[in-house]
Amino acid sequence: MTALTIDRINKRYGNLHILKDISVSIAQGEFVSLLGPSGCGKTTTLRCIAGFERPDSGRILFGERDVTRALPEHRDIGMVFQSYALFPHMTVAENLSFGLEVRKVVPAERKRRITEVLSMVRLQGYEARFPRELSGGQQQRVALARALVIEPSVLLLDEPLANLDATLRDEMRFFIRDLQQRVGITSIYVTHDQSEAIVMSDKIVVMNSGVISQFGTPRDIYERPASQTVAGFIGRSNTIVGKVSEALGPDSYKIETLCGTIGTHGPGGLVNGTDVRVMIRPENIRTRRHGEAANTSTSDENVLGGSVVSATYQGNGTQLKVRLASGDEMVVDVSGRNPMAVGEEVALRFAPRDAWLLAS
Ligand SMILES: Nc1ncnc2c1ncn2[C@@H]1O[C@H](COP(=O)(O)OP(=O)(O)O)[C@@H](O)[C@H]1O
Ligand SMILES: [Mg+2]
DSSP: EEEEEEEEEEEETTTTTEEEEEEEEEETOEEEEEEOOOOOOOHHHHHHHHSSSOSEEEEEEEEEETTTTOOOGGEEEEETTTTTTOTTTTTTHHHHHHHHHHHHOHHHHHHHHHHHHHHHTTTTTTOOOGGGGOOHHHHHHHHHHHHTOOOOOEEEEEEETEEEEEHHHHHHHHHHHHHHHTTTTTEEEEOOOOOHHHHSSSEEEEETTTTTEEEHHHHHHOOOSSSSSHHHSSSOEEEEEEEEEEOOOSSSSEEETTEEEEEEETTTTTOOEEEEEEEEOOOGGGETTTTTOOEEEEOOOEEEEEEEEEEESSSEEEEEEEEETTSSSEEEOSSSSOOTTTOOEEEEEEEGGGGGEEEO
16 A cells, blocks of 8 residues: 655755655555755655645645645654754653644543653653753654654654764664564655665665655665666765677676676666666675686676786775776775785676666
């Protein structure tokens, strides 16, 4: 069932066209992240969903209900902000009670829900504390509880972890995701942090300059990015330019490059002669020293020769930069205690399934 439909919304501030035909459809219970660089329109999109902004055109539906013109208080949303936005002069219980009182929930039921939601965020017994008596992480959990206590149909979160230190942020990612799954609430999460989006989301909307670059699962986005922009924004990647020389199947191709022919997979329907880029993630490349036997190589494996131009120790491995015959530089992650040295000749090996085509 579709919980939320964003249908071709546009938003302008003066001459600036901020959101350009944004369309997304979100299923009941899904956790969807809006991911993109600062200023790309994530918060504006979320504010349109919440009702704090009205799009110039397009529609927003909660289930079947068109809420495009509804006030925020009539949309059945819970919202969590980066700044927590707790009422400083109210206790935790009063902060949680506020939205329930506005909704005319009777006292006994208010008490029951507050107790329940505080136990969900593991803050039982904190009812009488004031926000200033809580750590940043605890305040963020109160903000989460306050959004959930009204039992909204959609939970909206705008960079809720950005003010927390790295360790706490990591913990809170799992905490929020776990809580969201237990409650089963449809959630939209704004972040500019790609690893946060990847570990938390069912689906990711990658945004750039007010348009959606790609909408898909974390795996789709990481392994089958729709463009160079997406590939560059999510994780590290190497690209080699080339032309389609042969279609081997519905999604597998041979690509002619300056380093020779490379077996790849890619979107269907590419015709011979199409300009493309072959993308290979650093962790999917294996290395072999010059002259070392190719004992584990398979017949369709790609092998490119090059020489090491830098080797950077990274604790959990070494990052090599390897210059190919074409002049392209490839970044390669290698583990083990005997990495290559600068100047060594090396063969880079990767499977066709790990080489993905991007439109050039
Ligand atoms: N009220 C406003 N008036 C004018 N410009 C705005 C307003 N709100 C946001 N913007 C502009 O819209 C663009 C997108 O902003 P925003 O949605 O906050 O981006 P993000 O959340 O992705 O960082 C930015 O260029 C921002 O400066
Ligand atoms: Mg923002």
